[in-house]
Amino acid sequence: MRKTFAAALILLGSGAAADPPPALGLPxxxxxxxxxxxxxxxDFDPGSGASDFMCQGLSYDGHRGTDFGLPSMRAMHAGVPVIAAAPGRVRGIRDGMADRLYTDDMAAELEGKDCGNGVAIRHAGGWETQYCHLRQGSVRVEAEQQVERGDVLGFIGLSGRTQFPHVHLTVRQDGEVVDPFDPDGQITCGAPSQETLWLDAPEYRPGGLLAAGFSTAVPSFDDIKEGIAGRTDLAPDAPALVAWGYAFGGRADDVMQIRIMGPEGEVFSHSTTVDKAQAQFFRAAGRRAPSGGWEAGSYSAEISLRRDGAIVDSMTTPLTIR
Incomplete structure (x- = not known):
């Protein structure tokens, strides 16, 4: 576990020490x-490419924060609170912008409002945290209000320039963006900084599975992102048994393996290769019903995402046929 970043104390003329950076909880x-x-x-790449603090691809050109995303629109509608990562005073808020998927024709309309509905909080020593893409009408705080770590600011939404529900956290000192995972900005590939701004630094994951499920046909990507594609019960006369995995951070040559297990053992196994880097993607595979229908009982789908022969992430989801 990497420790919380402690900036070197700068002695002022009065003998007082400079304010340390805020210690951050999750937003x-x-x-x-x-x-x-x-x-x-x-994004640490100074050019037109993109690279995160681990010199891997979980970023995009010019990205200035950390995105905490939800697995589905259904989760967003259910309500996930955005909370203050550290104590401070609210510098400003915005609310009232609609929750909708960004498309290129919205660029002019969103000029200067990419953050969507949001909250900015001032901390001591010139530090600031900003929370973007909150759900319309959900902002719970007012300008100049004092907040404590964990206080609810609003709810995760889809406002502004975004294509999936998440809260975007930007950290700044004196107006300059600071990555809370590598605050000194000195990148050494394969050896990230041991000092962070986090109270408890989240483990880095180079991609992974957001969700997995069963259906009777290959589902639409819209239904998967909405969170309505999965089935937990099917009848023996279901026309097919299809398992799917929904993932993020895909790279060319990643392999998603889909394995369906039934009451008598393996029902189906299939592997598919990702052909290009993809921020989000899904794969699905299955088989048609056998003659006489499916045997009643407990089934499971085992989904794994592999990279260079190693498992990046895996997920198991159950199904009952009755």
Whole structure:
């Protein structure tokens, strides 16, 4: 576990020490790796490419924060609180912008409002945290209000320039973006800084699975992102048994393996290769019903995402046929 970053104390003329940076908690009331996922980090590439603090691809050109995403629109509608990562005073808020998927024709309309609905909080020593893409009408705080770590600011939404529900956290000192995972900005590939701004630094994941499920046909990507594609019960006369996995941070040559297990053992196994880097993607595979229908009982889908022969992430989801 990497320790919290402690900036060198600068002695002032009065003998007082400079204010330390804020120690950050998570900006959302969720469980990382289960109900929310870090899908993008600060971009360290000074050119037109993108690279996160681990010299890997979980970023995009010019990205200035850390994105804590939800697995589905259904989770967003259910409500996931955005919370203050550290104590401070609210510098400003915006609310009232609609929750909708960004498309290129919205660029002019969103000029200067990419953050969507959001909250900015001032901390001591010139530090600031900003929370973007909150749900319309959900902002709970006012300008100049004092907040404590964990106080609810609003709810994760889809406002501003975004294509998936998440809260984007930007950290700044004196107006300059600071990556809370590598605050000194000195990148050494394969050896990230041992000092961070986090109270408890989240584990880096180079991609992973957001969700998995069963259906009777290959589902639409829209239904998967909405969170309505999965089935937990099917009848023996279901026309087919299809398992799918929904993932983020895919790279060319990643392999998603889909394995369906039934009452008598393996029903189906299939592997598919990702042909290009993809921020989010899904794969599905299955088989048609056998003559006489499916045997009643407990089934499971075992989904794994592999990279260079190693498992990046895996997920198992159950199904009952009765």
């Amino acid at each position: 959302a009331d969720c469980t990382l790796g289960e109900t929310c996922f870090i899908q993008q980090y600060v």
